[in-house]
Amino acid sequence: MKLYDTKRRKIVEIIAQTPGVLKIYACGPTVYRDAHVGNMRTFLLTDLIKRLAQYQGLKVELIQNITDVGHMADDAGLGGVDEGQADTEDRILVQAGKESIDALTIARKYEESFHKDLALLNIQPATQYPRASESIELMIELIAKLIAKNHAYVSQDGSVLFDAKSFPTYGQISGNKLDELKPGYRFVGKEDSNKKFHADWALWKKSSESRTQLTWQTPWGVGYPGWHIECSAMSLKFLGNKIDIHTGGIDLRFPHHEDERAQSNAASETEVVNYWIHGEHLLFEGRKMSKSSGNVLLVSDVVQKNLDPLAIRLSLMEHRYRSQMDLTWNSINASHKTLNRLREKMQIWSNKEGKIDENYLKQFESALDEDLDTNKGLQILRTLEKDESVSDGNKYQTILKFDEILGLNLTAKPENKKEIILTKEIETLLAQREIARNEKNWQKSDEIRDQLAQLGVGVKDSNNGQEVTPL
Numbered sequence: 030m031k032l033y034d035t036k037r038r039k040i041v042e043i044i045a046q047t048p049g050v051l052k053i054y055a056c057g058p059t060v061y062r063d064a065h066v067g068n069m070r071t072f073l074l075t076d077l078i079k080r081l082a083q084y085q086g087l088k089v090e091l092i093q094n095i096t097d098v099g100h101m102a103d104d105a106g107l108g109g110v111d112e113g114q115a116d117t118e119d120r121i122l123v124q125a126g127k128e129s130i131d132a133l134t135i136a137r138k139y140e141e142s143f144h145k146d147l148a149l150l151n152i153q154p155a156t157q158y159p160r161a162s163e164s165i166e167l168m169i170e171l172i173a174k175l176i177a178k179n180h181a182y183v184s185q186d187g188s189v190l191f192d193a194k195s196f197p198t199y200g201q202i203s204g205n206k207l208d209e210l211k212p213g214y215r216f217v218g219k220e221d222s223n224k225k226f227h228a229d230w231a232l233w234k235k236s237s238e239s240r241t242q243l244t245w246q247t248p249w250g251v252g253y254p255g256w257h258i259e260c261s262a263m264s265l266k267f268l269g270n271k272i273d274i275h276t277g278g279i280d281l282r283f284p285h286h287e288d289e290r291a292q293s294n295a296a297s298e299t300e301v302v303n304y305w306i307h308g309e310h311l312l313f314e315g316r317k318m319s320k321s322s323g324n325v326l327l328v329s330d331v332v333q334k335n336l337d338p339l340a341i342r343l344s345l346m347e348h349r350y351r352s353q354m355d356l357t358w359n360s361i362n363a364s365h366k367t368l369n370r371l372r373e374k375m376q377i378w379s380n381k382e383g384k385i386d387e388n389y390l391k392q393f394e395s396a397l398d399e400d401l402d403t404n405k406g407l408q409i410l411r412t413l414e415k416d417e418s419v420s421d422g423n424k425y426q427t428i429l430k431f432d433e434i435l436g437l438n439l440t441a442k443p444e445n446k447k448e449i450i451l452t453k454e455i456e457t458l459l460a461q462r463e464i465a466r467n468e469k470n471w472q473k474s475d476e477i478r479d480q481l482a483q484l485g486v487g488v489k490d491s492n493n494g495q496e497v498t499p500l
């Protein structure tokens with residue numbers, strides 16, 4: 030498959046470094062609130078890559094972390110970006126304060142919702158979901174290694190900082206150059222006297238006395254990890270130093286991924302991640318989807334409206350991952366109807382003999398291989414649906430194959446397709462009506478039809494005899 034690699038700035042052929050195995054690391058959720066559909070768009074990107082790789086016969090090792098400490102407030106309307114914050118601005122701690130429960134209870138609660146939402150969107154589970162709070166030892170080891178290799182230093186206040194200038198290729202993912210990074214741009218507010226250079230960032234932060242939760246003892250005192258070191262530590266531990274693909278939303282390009290790359294490469298003395306794949310952001314009803322702007326759509330909001338959550342998945346796939354897209358209630362409603370229509374047809378077609386239409390399958394596969402063009406893939410599906418030159422049985426088999434990647438559960442029962450349970454009473458009435466019709470006793474036949482209607486059974490007369498439908 031081909032994907033757009035942010036670092037190389039072009040579409041490249043993805044080649045697994047370990048034969049037969051594709052290793053993917055995906056930045057996971059910060060579990061201080063329910064993930065919104067924007068977050069889910071990024072998680073769906075990883076799922077599509079995973080499904081496509083599996084479809085092509087690769088085994089996928091996917092690690093997705095759970096950030097339950099160290100991610101500082103930025104879009105929660107609390108000011109600042111992710112550096113130089115007061116202790117209490119750890120997102121999990123802020124939420125724990127609001128809900129008056131302890132931090133890890135908050136984290137586990139939202140972690141559980143995250144897994145539920147993934148399942149509702151048919152996103153296949155990762156191989157493992159390591160938690161940051163349970164990987165502290167790994168981070169301490171990694172930080173010690175970076176200090177030993179002169180890539181990090183202990184600052185005056187007892188934090189540990191990465192020495193940005195010690196890593197000459199800093200900036201290759203985002204295109205940001207160290208020299209051009211002015212204090213105050215990303216490095217909140219005033220220059221920090223603890224830093225040798227204003228672009229240095231914290232690997233480990235010394236904790237203030239007011240912080241009573243989510244702190245750990247280290248050789249450098251009591252503190253807590255920086256967000257970026259978490260992903261370096263967990264990715265190196267679970268996938269080693271030859272990772273094929275790293276995914277995340279476009280906002281993570283800088284500083285999160287840039288800093289992660291510097292840390293992982295400096296510690297391993299090799300280019301750890303081969304391809305950096307980023308998904309563009311999702312808007313909702315024309316505005317940025319974020320908690321701070323109050324413009325958030327949750328998977329549960331869609332479920333509450335009795336809409337199929339896979340309508341979200343379908344709507345998201347109408348756009349390629351690399352273009353910004355605006356999701357609307359109209360598009361979710363339309364996708365809900367489309368899903369139902371396709372499922373109804375699949376149910377009818379499933380009774381017919383058939384085989385895969387290789388021509389359509391090839392078109393579909395090349396659309397997805399070519400930088401995950403899901404929009405084109407769905408257009409091919411619609412053309413096939415209407416193509417009268419392809420038999421119903423062949424449509425069924427071919428669309429079944431498409432669905433391995435699309436993940437739309439197209440063989441699920443369509444909505445409102447109540448099944449008629451043919452009780453003895455109904456069967457007898459149908460048999461009596463059949464006799465009445467053969468005898469051309471239309472009055473009796475109509476009377477029996479009314480009786481059947483009372484039982485919720487509709488009858489239509491066709492060349493094949495009586496056809497029953499639920500009323």
Ligand code: AMP
Nearest residue numbers: 058059067068070071277278310311318
């Ligand atoms: P967070 O839970 O904030 O750590 O974010 C989880 C993932 O969602 C990250 O990869 C973000 O880049 C991504 N993300 C955040 N907002 C959006 C959005 N509006 N559209 C798409 N992805 C997003």
Ligand code: ZN
Nearest residue numbers: 056057260285
């Ligand atoms: Zn990350």
